[in-house]
Amino acid sequence: MEKRASAQRIDRVARETLQLDFSMVAPPRLEFQSGQFITVRAGEGPNANRAYSIASTADRSDGFELVVKLLDGGAASSLLGGLRPGDTLDFTGPRGFFTLLAEHPGDVVFAVTGVGLAAAFPLLVETLRRGQEHGRVLFFWGLRTEADLFWTGRLAELATHARLEQHVCLSQPDAGWPGVQGRITEPILAALPGLVAPTFYAVGNGSMTQALTTALVARGVDRRKQIRTEQFYPVEEP
Numbered sequence: 001m002e003k004r005a006s007a008q009r010i011d012r013v014a015r016e017t018l019q020l021d022f023s024m025v026a027p028p029r030l031e032f033q034s035g036q037f038i039t040v041r042a043g044e045g046p047n048a049n050r051a052y053s054i055a056s057t058a059d060r061s062d063g064f065e066l067v068v069k070l071l072d073g074g075a076a077s078s079l080l081g082g083l084r085p086g087d088t089l090d091f092t093g094p095r096g097f098f099t100l101l102a103e104h105p106g107d108v109v110f111a112v113t114g115v116g117l118a119a120a121f122p123l124l125v126e127t128l129r130r131g132q133e134h135g136r137v138l139f140f141w142g143l144r145t146e147a148d149l150f151w152t153g154r155l156a157e158l159a160t161h162a163r164l165e166q167h168v169c170l171s172q173p174d175a176g177w178p179g180v181q182g183r184i185t186e187p188i189l190a191a192l193p194g195l196v197a198p199t200f201y202a203v204g205n206g207s208m209t210q211a212l213t214t215a216l217v218a219r220g221v222d223r224r225k226q227i228r229t230e231q232f233y234p235v236e237e238p
């Protein structure tokens with residue numbers, strides 16, 4: 001059934017990247033699990049559906065946030081990029097299985113590229129809230145340049161959690177970037193031998209989720225039990 005939400009706030013949070021805050025209109029509440037997505041129709045025809053991950057945690061039901069990377073000439077990018085506060089958005093959902101395991105047996109690894117953070121952030125927050133779990137939580141976020149970074153403040157707030165280790169990796173950093181240079185797959189594979197019963201959540205561009213999954217499985221990780229993936233783009237992050 002089609003649902004409707006109203007845009008409350010729209011902020012540009014990084015290069016070509018918008019954070020949109022919606023409040024529900026009909027129905028008045030949206031029940032979802034962290035990590036799920038909604039679907040919007042950008043035009044007519046069978047190929048007009050576009051998925052957007054709900055970027056807020058599931059304890060909020062009066063509305064939700066999206067983070068959208070605007071693609072030049074993209075149908076949904078034009079629709080969402082043209083929204084102004086007060087405008088409404090029709091959508092279906094929530095849907096999706098990129099959700100947290102009921103319980104993590106050991107360490108948890110988030111492998112994220114670009115706006116994949118929209119889906120990963122709520123899962124990261126919920127994992128850290130689990131008082132009964134004590135494993136390490138490793139967060140790897142890969143982007144192209146510093147201009148693509150967003151929510152660094154939100155991530156910095158999580159840094160007080162003793163279980164969390166954050167690694168931001170830029171593939172094309174400006175001179176002077178103090179963090180890791182390169183892609184995320186290599187440091188994740190380097191960490192693998194030291195991990196205890198890890199669960200992996202990989203989200204973002206398909207080349208990363210597929211390459212990481214293949215490499216983990218080749219090293220003995222169980223695809224079905226230990227790896228959850230969500231592919232935003234079939235190839236490289238635009």
Ligand SMILES: Cc1cc2nc3c(=O)[nH]c(=O)nc-3n(C[C@H](O)[C@H](O)[C@H](O)COP(=O)(O)OP(=O)(O)OC[C@H]3O[C@@H](n4cnc5c(N)ncnc54)[C@H](O)[C@@H]3O)c2cc1C
Nearest residue numbers: 050051052053067068069074075076077118232233236238
């Ligand atoms: C489960 C799921 C969740 C998603 N969640 C989000 C989210 O939270 N935020 C978000 O921003 N996106 C998300 N996406 C991607 C989103 O659904 C759209 O595919 C994306 O926003 C582009 O849609 P568009 O209509 O603007 O562009 P389109 O009209 O589909 O494409 C516009 C142009 O860009 C080109 N293009 C498309 N992909 C690429 C690429 N990878 N590299 C270079 N050029 C390309 C196309 O060829 C075309 O010329 C998600 C996708 C899935 C499957």
